[in-house]
Amino acid sequence: MTEPNSPAWQNPAFVAIRCFACGELHDRYVPQTVCRACGLPLRVDYDHARAPLAPAALVGRPASLWRYQEVLPVRPEHAVSLVEGWTPLCPVGDRLFVKDESRNPTGSFKARGLVLAVSMARVLGARALSAPSAGNAAGALAAYGAAAGIPVVVAMPDDTPRAFIDECLHYGAEVHLIAGTIADAGRWLREHGPRDTFDVSTLKEPYRIEGKKTMAYELWEQLAGQLPDVIVYPTGGGTGLVGMWKAFAEMRALGWPMPRTPRLVSVQMEGCAPVVRGFTEGAEVTVAWPEPRTRVWGLRVPSPLGGFLCLRAIRETSGTAVTVTEADAGAATSRLAARTGLDICPEGGAAFAAYEALRAQGAIKASETVVLFNTGTGLKYR
Numbered sequence: 016m017t018e019p020n021s022p023a024w025q026n027p028a029f030v031a032i033r034c035f036a037c038g039e040l041h042d043r044y045v046p047q048t049v050c051r052a053c054g055l056p057l058r059v060d061y062d063h064a065r066a067p068l069a070p071a072a073l074v075g076r077p078a079s080l081w082r083y084q085e086v087l088p089v090r091p092e093h094a095v096s097l098v099e100g101w102t103p104l105c106p107v108g109d110r111l112f113v114k115d116e117s118r119n120p121t122g123s124f125k126a127r128g129l130v131l132a133v134s135m136a137r138v139l140g141a142r143a144l145s146a147p148s149a150g151n152a153a154g155a156l157a158a159y160g161a162a163a164g165i166p167v168v169v170a171m172p173d174d175t176p177r178a179f180i181d182e183c184l185h186y187g188a189e190v191h192l193i194a195g196t197i198a199d200a201g202r203w204l205r206e207h208g209p210r211d212t213f214d215v216s217t218l219k220e221p222y223r224i225e226g227k228k229t230m231a232y233e234l235w236e237q238l239a240g241q242l243p244d245v246i247v248y249p250t251g252g253g254t255g256l257v258g259m260w261k262a263f264a265e266m267r268a269l270g271w272p273m274p275r276t277p278r279l280v281s282v283q284m285e286g287c288a289p290v291v292r293g294f295t296e297g298a299e300v301t302v303a304w305p306e307p308r309t310r311v312w313g314l315r316v317p318s319p320l321g322g323f324l325c326l327r328a329i330r331e332t333s334g335t336a337v338t339v340t341e342a343d344a345g346a347a348t349s350r351l352a353a354r355t356g357l358d359i360c361p362e363g364g365a366a367f368a369a370y371e372a373l374r375a376q377g378a379i380k381a382s383e384t385v386v387l388f389n390t391g392t393g394l395k396y397r
Contacts, residue, residue: 048214059224067269080127095134095159114387116389116390125154128222169183197315218321225258241274251316251362253322280329282339286308288338313390348393
């Protein structure tokens, strides 16, 4: 059932945007950032009766995240797609798999979120886009902005590896290098960036979650109709962690068989671990990490806007949050690459280091199926 006068781009099941925290309803036909009532992230809601999605319907669909069109806000024919998603699930050993997100356009999982953010920004009339980034998100935004014909402005820490900067310039984006972290880059954009750009930074708009959640749907299919016991996820802004948690609830609402809900393991670095600290201290929200230090750039996010959602997702799935050292992450990156032939990035190496530690402690059992995420290509870091 389609609403009267609903736009052609809209999935008929997309019925509302509400605040994750306070439930405030927002207009889904204009670009939205955070909640106007409390300043926290917004959530996309669906009425699955309007566009049901049964697993049998997926047979023969294109090998991209658009195979899940009934749980995405915009119809595929109105999207700005570079054929993202449906990345391989690679066996590493007995019951251990790597979800290799380096196979996405622009070489990282950021393509999943940015394709939805840019597609929705375009159909809603945004004329320019901006975001702070530690690297991969900026490259993905620049690429999708180019594909959509929308100008892009990004601000990046000035110690970001050069390959990320060159990638943005390659796609025609305007790049500003800022001293400090991604938080400082975001502050610079708010204070000095162009006034006419729409902010698509992590959880500052509701649609990047929708792209990232498709990782969970893919795992369900790739594991023959079930989810793993444990998902080990390197966590910066946390969009993917929150997105998969959201997907679990959607799968249950759709009636998909779910023998288990995975325990979510959030992995951060010792030098920047706001989610781990919040989890360990039993807090409901995260607080900014002072003087963040790590060379694992995607995990140098000192004050994630969705930190409270990460904590909620971890606890509701009986998961945990752990830190790893720079040395352990570096060694694990090389070890996993040499063992698998996969192009492991530092964030993926951090996830592998955490997995090894949890296995040694007995927190993950040999009998359990585990998926760890390699979030992007390691080539950009060299």
